[in-house]
Amino acid sequence: MTQPDQLGVVFGALADASRRQVIGYLSERGTATATELTGELPMTRQAVAKHLATLADAGLVESERQGRETRYRLTQAGSEWDDRLDSLRRHLERRRR
């Protein structure tokens, strides 16, 4: 248990609904800044920035600074998880009825 536990970090990142929402948003829009995302979530910019940092730690998101703004986008792993999340949601829908 003293090992990195990559899987745990990823699941931990995906456990939060706000972060999954960010993934969905980035999947639609391609890229976004923390400030832009703040308009979509009921929290401050700094809170959003923390979520983005968590997603980045999990390797689901990457950032690039352009001038005075920092743009975030999904990594390959992040896109894959966006797809898996869709599948899972459909799976749950089916099971529930």
Next chain:
Amino acid sequence: MTQPDQLGVVFGALADASRRQVIGYLSERGTATATELTGELPMTRQAVAKHLATLADAGLVESERQGRETRYRLTQAGSEWDDRLDSLRRHLERRRR
């Protein structure tokens, strides 16, 4: 965000390495009691029991009391996740090299 968030509960349950270990163990053995599992993990029986409760809340595990012991086993959803975890681990292995 005030909704049940099933997915969040499941991911939260899977985020812990000990709990993923329990899932693997139940997948191999079929069933186990909290006391049995305590032999496999570096923690007390009560801690294991809490993990099992978390897994049960997520719908990954179910329990049945038989006399003085309570036996746990994977639900259908739990078995599916055991498979997905295997796939994910292989996926990560490939990506890493």
Next chain:
DNA sequence: GTAACGTGCAACTCGAAGGTTGCACTGTAG
């Protein structure tokens, strides 16, 4: 009946997670 086993419940500690505010810094627009 009594002793031992397996469990469940409650109270507690400790650290991390999610969120906030305040401020300093760096670009860009006039």
Next chain:
DNA sequence: CTACAGTGCAACCTTCGAGTTGCACGTTAC
């Protein structure tokens, strides 16, 4: 050059999660 937009950093608060100990209760064995 000045003002403002966009960040990043740090301190703080509060809640939750993981783990512990202690104890009471039902079940099996002798």
